[in-house]
Amino acid sequence: MEAFQGQCFMHGVKQPRNPWSDGPEYITQCAIQPGTNFTYEVVFSDEEGTLWWHAHSDWTRNTIHGAIVIYPEEGSSYPYPKPDGEEVLVLGSWYTYDVNLMVEQDLATGVDLPISDAYTINGQPGDFCACSKESTYRWQVDYGKTYLLRIVNAIMNAEVFFAIAGHNLTVVGTDASYLKPFVASYILIGPGQTMDILVTANQSLGQYYMAARQFNTGKAGFPLYDKTNVTAVLEYRGNYTPPASPSFPSDTLPLYEDIPAGITFRNKLRSLHKQNVPKNITTQMYIVASQNQFLFNNSGNVTISLATSLNNVTWVNPKMDVLHAYYSNMSGFYTEDFPDMPPNFYDFISEVLPVNTTQSLLGTKVKVLEYGEEVEMVFQSSNVLNSSEDHPMHLHGHSFYAVGAGGGNFDFEEDPKTYNLVDPPYVNTATLPKNGWLAVRFKALNPGVWLWHCHLDRHLSWGMQTVIIVKNGGTSETSLREPPATMPACSDPPTIQLWKSEYVSRNVGGS
Incomplete structure (x- = not known):
């Protein structure tokens, strides 16, 4: 266990029971204000190899980042x-x-x-x-x-x-x-x-x-x-x-x-050994990743603004970080209704899509999981605005098994037959291919608040993210740790974080 000084996110470090040191702004902490500091407690578990750390505020990770090297434990090789x-x-x-x-x-x-x-x-x-x-x-x-x-x-x-x-x-x-x-x-x-x-x-x-x-x-x-x-x-x-x-x-x-x-x-990526891939799935989700646009009527001038979404929900940061609001049972900062399915099914990869697919909903919607649930998420790429491209999807607090991927619309009957449930790669980031799908599985054994997002920062900035909350298990060893006394205080987020919500009332068509 080591301490790091400064605002950062230990990318790929699972931080068991310790989302307080995970780092994403407005998800697990509020911003570290100028002239102040916060010491991160980094807890390693089964990671071995190369990871990295980076800032998780605005686009600051562009220059604030570095490698983490985890060697085999003493006595092994x-x-x-x-x-x-x-x-x-x-x-x-x-x-x-x-x-x-x-x-x-x-x-x-x-x-x-x-x-x-x-x-x-x-x-x-x-x-x-x-x-x-x-x-x-x-x-x-x-x-x-x-x-x-x-x-x-x-x-x-x-x-x-x-x-x-x-x-x-x-x-x-x-x-x-x-x-x-x-x-x-x-x-x-x-x-x-x-x-x-x-x-x-x-x-x-x-x-x-x-x-x-x-x-x-x-x-x-x-x-x-x-x-x-x-x-x-x-x-x-x-x-x-x-x-x-x-x-x-x-x-x-x-x-x-x-x-x-x-x-x-x-297709060559396979785990070194046979893996214990979850097979008794209790939560199954089908998540469509899309580029979107909003029409803003500002004093009679209509402006088109770009956005992104998961299942037609464009994430909006709250004024209080989600972790603090969840831990303190505070209402009004998020809702527990992130959808398991898209609101509409259509030919997601078509080059000619209906106009009503371009506009998403603005919200702070999270998905709540019981401790120990076995989860399958199938991500589907959408060609809204003829803008489908690869999406590197990243989950905080967990690694997951990338059990399958392919082109076209996901076939709920046939594509699961192609899953690799023996030795799929065990990763924290996997690519949702352009005009295709990605299937991942994991077991929710890390209580806390964890961010899911596209690791293209332009898509993250536009709202291609959601949050999963894993509830406590039945023991102190399977429950969220208490917060450190030095968590950064929350204040009104800067304009860069509020640009969408400031225009909600002007949104043509509403949300």
């Missing part, structure tokens, strides 16, 4: 030969302006949210950005040795492919859980995900690019995404003449819109 060394690579976003200020302005006016100017590896955009060629990150290796490469995707809004020129990647873990090792020429990693990879330095002495490229699943022809290849350099120690330019993984790094490459990689 890796389920593979111990590597000769290890390296952490953190993928990030680069903005040439105050991104939080821009986000606040964009939310107030309803336009699209900022697109990054570049991506970074350990803080550097690499050789393909003119401003950073002299500071490209370099990783030195010795010929013949095997290294554990720990990769964190801290990018704000993009999945990326990653490859190393001339070198195979042996994937052994994701989200601090071991996988059946498999060899790949590239990986696909989404925002919020971590991946552990073995790399053997077995090529000719020289320099080789480690490169990442955005995997774009947005609108066809949509130009506003970063097409710059972010690079770092793997360089061998020894006596040799450096090349004019490092080798680039041109033959292994997939192109921007290579959807089959993404599907092929994800």
Whole structure:
């Protein structure tokens, strides 16, 4: 058990019975005010491998983040030969302006949210950005040795492919859980995900690019995404003449819109051992993820504002964090009626959808679970506004089994027959594919208040989130801990948090 100073969220750390240190603003705590501090108590349980921490307020995680490395406990070892060394690579976003200020302005006016100017590896955009060629990150290796490469995707809004020129990647873990090792020429990693990879330095002495490229699943022809290849350099120690330019993984790094490459990689993810996947499902949910829009009539001027939703509910932050309101039995800050099903069923992936699918409801609706419930959630991607794309769905306080995924509308009769109930990956973030579905299962054994959200921050800012409340079990060991005395006090949230609710009364059609 360790203490961390500052406002942050330990991404993927389950924090058993301790949502007080989970971190999301207005979900498990209110904001830490300037000039004050809050000490987080981080409780690890079964995590082993690589996780990360980041701020969970506005878009501040863009610059406030870092890796967490959890080694095997004393007396045990890796389920593979111990590597000769290890390296952490953190993928990030680069903005040439105050991104939080821009986000606040964009939310107030309803336009699209900022697109990054570049991506970074350990803080550097690499050789393909003119401003950073002299500071490209370099990783030195010795010929013949095997290294554990720990990769964190801290990018704000993009999945990326990653490859190393001339070198195979042996994937052994994701989200601090071991996988059946498999060899790949590239990986696909989404925002919020971590991946552990073995790399053997077995090529000719020289320099080789480690490169990442955005995997774009947005609108066809949509130009506003970063097409710059972010690079770092793997360089061998020894006596040799450096090349004019490092080798680039041109033959292994997939192109921007290579959807089959993404599907092929994800299908290889399987847990190292047979898993105890929940099979006596007591709560079954079908959750449609959608982009939406609101029409605001402001003094006769109609403005269109973008939003997102789960089951047609666009989340609105309350003025009191949900955890405090729940623990203190305070009413008026949320309602316990998040729907298990969408309000209407239609062809969710059609390119021509009815107009009445575009507008969602504004609310602070949560889902309440009894302790010990076995839960299945099927997420369905919707093509409202012709805007379906991948959604990296992340659950706080739990890992879950990603038992299935596929294209098209979920078939309630046939698709469950394809589930992997033997060795599915045990993760905290999994991708809902564009115009497709994702099925996950977990057992609700962690009492408290926990956020479910898309880890694309543009979708999180627009409301693609909900909260699950897991009730206490029958003993003190299965019940929520008492709050620390130093929880941040709540005050009126800033404008950036209230932009939707300020306009509810002006919403054409109402909510």
